[in-house]
Amino acid sequence: MSRTLRVAVVGATGVAGQQALVSLDGHPWFQVVTLAASPRSAGKKYVDAITDPATGHLRWACDEPIPAWTKDMTVVDAQTLNAADYDLIFTATDSDSAKVLEPKFAQTTPVISTTSAFRYEADVPIFIPGVNMDHAALLETQKKNRGWKGFITPIPNCTTTGLAVSLAPLHAEFGVTGVSMTSMQALSGAGRSPGVLAMDILDNVIPYIRGEEEKVERETQKILGKLTGTSIVAADFPVSATCTRVNVIDGHTETATVGLKRSASVDEVKQAMREYGKDIVAMNLPSGPKHLITVMDDPFHPQVRIHRDLEGGMTTSVGRIRPDNLLQNGVKYVLLSHNTKMGAAKGATLVAEFLLQKGFIKG
Amino acid sequence: MSRTLRVAVVGATGVAGQQALVSLDGHPWFQVVTLAASPRSAGKKYVDAITDPATGHLRWACDEPIPAWTKDMTVVDAQTLNAADYDLIFTATDSDSAKVLEPKFAQTTPVISTTSAFRYEADVPIFIPGVNMDHAALLETQKKNRGWKGFITPIPNCTTTGLAVSLAPLHAEFGVTGVSMTSMQALSGAGRSPGVLAMDILDNVIPYIRGEEEKVERETQKILGKLTGTSIVAADFPVSATCTRVNVIDGHTETATVGLKRSASVDEVKQAMREYGKDIVAMNLPSGPKHLITVMDDPFHPQVRIHRDLEGGMTTSVGRIRPDNLLQNGVKYVLLSHNTKMGAAKGATLVAEFLLQKGFIKG
Amino acid sequence: MSRTLRVAVVGATGVAGQQALVSLDGHPWFQVVTLAASPRSAGKKYVDAITDPATGHLRWACDEPIPAWTKDMTVVDAQTLNAADYDLIFTATDSDSAKVLEPKFAQTTPVISTTSAFRYEADVPIFIPGVNMDHAALLETQKKNRGWKGFITPIPNCTTTGLAVSLAPLHAEFGVTGVSMTSMQALSGAGRSPGVLAMDILDNVIPYIRGEEEKVERETQKILGKLTGTSIVAADFPVSATCTRVNVIDGHTETATVGLKRSASVDEVKQAMREYGKDIVAMNLPSGPKHLITVMDDPFHPQVRIHRDLEGGMTTSVGRIRPDNLLQNGVKYVLLSHNTKMGAAKGATLVAEFLLQKGFIKG
């Protein structure tokens, strides 16, 4: 690239928006030139927009410090943003706002979204870098269908990401016939508003996360589906999910029991996972991991607190790979995916990097 | 009964032994007349045997206060215990000691054990009250085989208990073809020595508990097996378990995905679970629950901190019952079982109560 | 008493109100005949008013199950409540509502309040049962001043309660010259709206609770002050508080360093604490503890999870009593008080019981 792309972050005051700012901080290709949010924040300096007026307390939700360059930027009203002024727009609003804003922006500009607003539209691919970037061809269909110069492409629900990444090599190599998954999800997946109250999760497990299981089931099938002509044929194996919340800050742990079309030894499964994703790793993208999947042999691994930040939170760790006796050609394992890195804005940034390198976003 | 039974608790200084003392405190039928432990504790007053000499701190592991009557009892050496002096012996030692002590005791006296030492012997039933008490007939075989006047009967691993209880009505009504289970187990299941270090579990999930999955798989099949003549034919459906540890004090949460021989609606499953165990409930045993299974309709229930103590920790709570699309005639749910009540000494006490009422222990 | 008093609970849908219902459940003297709340809840059945319409999830915040008799009661609008219909009103609203409602109610009826709305008025005593019930004489002044037939009497902030209880015998016996206190407060003290987010407290300590230190300082001086004629002369020793939040559900732990007017040995301090409160204990009030203060000798005690529920959460546990070398005649200790029992509605109930027995509330 000969130049840095001009980027707007929409929904910049929320948690997902803050994560976007962190993932774009010091980025070699993308420069955030505009922060947009709701009218309530518009006109304020960014640092003021996220400060509690009563106490002076900064409502900053990331472990990383707030990037210095954001502090004095004036927040603009997302509804009046002129999308044509940007090469790329990251949206991190709530889903209802996204339904209104994203199509407006996409008329002129590529939109990478962390929301679920358009995930289930037929002409909208849900990207996981390294897994289904061949679905990018669908973006042309979307542009044509909708008469847009830009496009919308959402990333999946953070609980889908690790499952789909771990299933991808199995599906490619051996064929997946079905999967039973139980998630033990982190608090940060619920955000801050309302988020999970400490009283509700201390010494506790919450056995239900509204809407989550349906998302995981549907998105996994779409992501591992096959692009045929101008549409994705969803993978037809059943995905049976039980999603729970545990008292962990960041990082989703998931147990998976998978049936395969043809028998595979534990070593073959490990090998397939270790080999997977070499293409995207080889592209050396700024936000990319060194291994799309990190296979672990210590039976006590992965452990979420210890391993969630491996490779910048962008690798999916898989351990305890062993045979399963329930499903035909069954194999089971435990996976760990960082829900606010690979499963959120940093994953979205990796998508943008890929699309730029491949020419879907103009550099 | 015309009299109170004389009971010895062996391994009385450990956590499981302390739980036995609590479950027998004020018992209408059983009186603990002897506390036995290792030679190191023998000769000491019980309260001294569990006091840290350096600080005076009482190493008492139960939420309930230490029963007053135990304090001044002199601990005897388990190896010199004369079993014939007792009507009933509860053992709560480590498994290696149990292998030596329990057969000695059983020559004269019924032994109810919380250890795994004899669980997998062919002539030893693993009881869960209300589920497989018909296996009690095997005790006669055991006595004959071994030339004992007494017998040994262990309770299952605490992670098996809830799963087996919840499967029992499904197996009886619809036939179980297989089950995939993920446990989120409490800290108290690991005991205190070594137990789980706080540093290892705070903000974390440990994806492995050594030996646990094998126990759950084997014990579930045995418990739900069929007594035929003088042996149990284990249930032949596969049990596929992934056992993890979460930061919860007491109470094991488990997700289960179950295939059935014949199709059952969610309502039929709920009905089968609600009806199950009425026989044992009707016996009105002192430690028994009012419902062997408590079915919950609120999708956010059961929650381990809130519901583990329901009915004295002796009911198995089941929620989120819904269809599963992975297994044939699949159904899935989340269950909760109190690992240090129904899954430990209080469950053992309930076994003893049953066996006494049915004449297997002499009153 | 020859009859049961008719009681209204105002703010019955909130956490403090729910605690009031639990503390009045099955009460021998008080019968809750009306539940009042904001207009939003008015007209609904109580169980519906606290149910999330989207999920059917019951928003019930107490460990104790919801009292069965509350479920079908129709919630009335607090603003239209006719106070004269009741013998006694418990208020558990937010402070702003209390400022409007309580004076209206007090025109005819005694009001026991868990809010801070009137705590700092000169003619309003802040009661801690057993500590300053002689301040009850001030209620007559209040009634005269304000032309009310009833009165308002608030309980203190939950963090004040344990400190004031523990200081009371020291002040009475030896004279207190000053105190430095650091609290480690439970999550339930922050309520549920907004409450403390799990993400904000896991693996963390929050070193500030807005407004809390000022309340503790001011209330402690008032409670330990002396009623002289028609006003309370606040105790004149300095109270220096640092209030923090730790990841504990219920129960406030506080460290206290206290200077005394005259020297006292550790044994004398323990003795003074053990003797204290015998008067109120002797009254045998339904909600009262057996010991106003429980002195502990094990240096590892009190521990909040283990001891918070001692004596129904109504005793103040004090341990680690030892000399302090910083303040003159210094003594220091660690105390534990249950913030949602003695420090909240159950403490308010105990106040009501006392006032009834002494004739300040008409039976």
Added chain:
Amino acid sequence: MSRTLRVAVVGATGVAGQQALVSLDGHPWFQVVTLAASPRSAGKKYVDAITDPATGHLRWACDEPIPAWTKDMTVVDAQTLNAADYDLIFTATDSDSAKVLEPKFAQTTPVISTTSAFRYEADVPIFIPGVNMDHAALLETQKKNRGWKGFITPIPNCTTTGLAVSLAPLHAEFGVTGVSMTSMQALSGAGRSPGVLAMDILDNVIPYIRGEEEKVERETQKILGKLTGTSIVAADFPVSATCTRVNVIDGHTETATVGLKRSASVDEVKQAMREYGKDIVAMNLPSGPKHLITVMDDPFHPQVRIHRDLEGGMTTSVGRIRPDNLLQNGVKYVLLSHNTKMGAAKGATLVAEFLLQKGFIKG
């Protein structure tokens, strides 16, 4: 320096030793050439010495990954270590071993110790970099007294460090007359053997840490004492500590109430803290922080999870600075110090860097 120093780490298999390896990993001046431990580990490869033989699980206690260069090093028996082969020895054993080993090593070689074995000897300075490095002159006395070519210098207890750092500027500028401190200490301060059991701290506070308060009181006075001729005259102000354990992994939070000889405004206190330590910061030592003290104005700060890693865990964060009304010219604040960085091996490394730069260790 013209060369890299040869360093041995003794007690390399324990937690403190592992922290030493991390703090020396890639160090520009020090090269670890030998790992020593007990005879049990001697002769094994380091990675094997810390691996559980039954499960293959690596007992590595740091968040940072194990330095690659350590893995294949053969552990030597600490008792046979030839100290003369090294320029510098770090000891991280238990205190009893240190009493035997450290004097042997010091005959020829400087010993930096994380143990308490020699902290209270009259000719042994306890260093905190930036605070009392002028005490280094005492090392010559020690060498002369004991006829050693080397010396022993321990770092303080991890709970002392933050308190002493925060008091140092106050003592220097205004004179400290006394301090009351309550600590809320992290789990890692208790190490792993035995460490704190998760069951003992979840939803809990432990109000006592054996021996801790005495150490804090004694060491603070020694560190802030004045070197006069050949001995340190301990600071004569009282230090009154209450040390508790909370459920936090790393980082000690402490509340401090301090009396001053002369009155200081909050701004003067902040200024004194911000200015403090500029000398050592200016030395630009490899392990040093950019600010010895980081003063925070947001009343909700410092928070241990968020701020413990500031400046590599080597700064002491101080917030909530405000007047205190209990002590004369009182001021109070909350501080945070990283117990396994500045308070442990990394702090010891900083001491070594200073002593090398100043010529006390030969480069």
